[in-house]
Amino acid sequence: MSKRFLLRDALSQFPPYVPGKPPAGDTGLTPYKLSSNENHRPPLPGVTEAVAEATQTPAAYPDPKSTGLVADLAAYLDVDPAEVVPGAGASEILSALTNITLEAGTSVVYPWPSFEMYPILAAARGAEKRAVPLLADGRHDFAGMLAQIDETTRLVLLCSPNNPTGPSVRTEELEGFMAEVPENVIVALDEAYWEFATDAEAVDGLAAFREHPNLVLARTFSKAHGLAGLRVGYGVADAEIATALRQVVAPFSVTAGAQAAAAKSLARTDEVLVRAKEVAATRDQFAADLRDLGFDVPDAQGNYVWIALDDEAAAAFEDACAAQAVAIRKLKGGVRVSIGADEALDRVRAVAADFAAGR
Ligand SMILES: Cc1ncc(COP(=O)(O)O)c(C=O)c1O
Known part of the structure; x- marks a missing residue:
């Protein structure tokens, strides 16, 4: 590392924060970002x-x-x-x-x-x-x-x-x-x-x-x-x-x-909580579908689902989703998919089905 300035030595030891990737824009498909656990719906009226x-x-x-x-x-x-x-x-x-x-x-x-x-x-x-x-x-x-x-x-x-x-x-x-x-x-x-x-x-x-x-x-x-x-x-x-x-x-x-x-x-918290429960219902269905395909999906309680995969499979899964214009998040030991629009989740389901079939 350059030593031109009196920066703390410890900086070189900081783990990097890697933000969720934006979806690839060159597939011709509507892009979706399921890599940052954002809310895919707009804020409440007002x-x-x-x-x-x-x-x-x-x-x-x-x-x-x-x-x-x-x-x-x-x-x-x-x-x-x-x-x-x-x-x-x-x-x-x-x-x-x-x-x-x-x-x-x-x-x-x-x-x-x-x-x-x-x-x-x-x-x-x-x-x-x-x-x-x-x-x-x-x-x-x-x-x-x-x-x-x-x-x-x-x-x-x-x-x-x-x-x-x-x-x-x-x-x-x-x-x-x-x-x-x-x-x-x-x-x-x-x-x-x-x-x-x-x-x-x-x-x-x-x-x-x-x-x-x-x-x-x-x-x-x-x-x-x-x-x-x-x-x-x-x-x-x-x-x-x-x-x-x-x-x-x-x-x-x-x-x-x-x-x-x-x-x-x-x-308007009451409405926020209703929406959160709708996300939870979608999440539970998505997690169940992935488990049915044979994936190891732990109990999902947030607005995202974790698929445990070895690092090579995780990278391949992320790339396969990217090819469908869906950005997901590869981390050590698996991938995390934020709950988003139905079309986006369906594309991830299709990728998962291909994986499960060994395609
Ligand atoms: C577990 C957890 N805590 C805290 C945060 C930070 O959220 P924010 O700073 O946007 O409130 C995040 C964001 O992804 C998170 O996943």
Whole structure:
């Protein structure tokens, strides 16, 4: 690496964040992007109008405290406004959490494979990364994670439903885990996809937050609310932790348009949840079809399905989908397919059928 500038040596150790590929544009087919777990439907009525209204004076900074959105979220969640921290997506909340807990000499424990930002954020803070392999069925290995927690551990990251493999953390699993984790160690429950979960035993993050002051929730408007492009999410945390988070979240990071859109969409949460359940029904059918073809598909609880494949097969599957103008996501150990338009999923089904037939 060039040494012209005094950059941190650790930068060369950061795992790269690889965003979902756009679909190939040269097939003559309508292209579909099923590689970033985006919502394929537009935001609810009134949301884009709220953005237009709120962004009429782009020269002005937004409300730095997102006062209206925080009040609405606190009312919706039935928590104190002091426990709500808005940010530019759940990503900013996760980044802030690593910022208030990690430094050289500390460690962070997280499941793997999981959201790709976790090792990047850990590396950025100079902390030791303790990635604990998932169980064979794509679930968190809570016993394995407990075994990795020691006096250097400042943060544990959990992902429910887990991206990319799909299962939700279950109430019993979380309760058993929290009973063993030291009460001064912060446990973050990343609930980016909670609205899509239909597992009756899936953890209710809010209920768990009320029981465990060291549990912090990270949530987003990017997925079920369909506002990924606007960058807005929030943390729910004990007031002491929330105060620390606010110290490191970038000022004005949630734009006026994002605040307005989130507030408008939050007011229509009932409709968001209906749509999320529609996505879940499509997901369940898609997963069942793939399993019928003989693929190893773990319990899918987000707006995506994981197909476990060896790396060579995963690359071939991704290429075969790309040839049908569908971008999916190859990761280590398989491919992840976001739930999208029926036509796109049908093309992936056809690719899967060809694979299963050995064509
Ligand atoms: C598990 C998980 N957490 C957090 C995020 C970040 O979402 P955002 O920053 O858009 O809110 C993502 C995005 O894909 C995710 O998959």
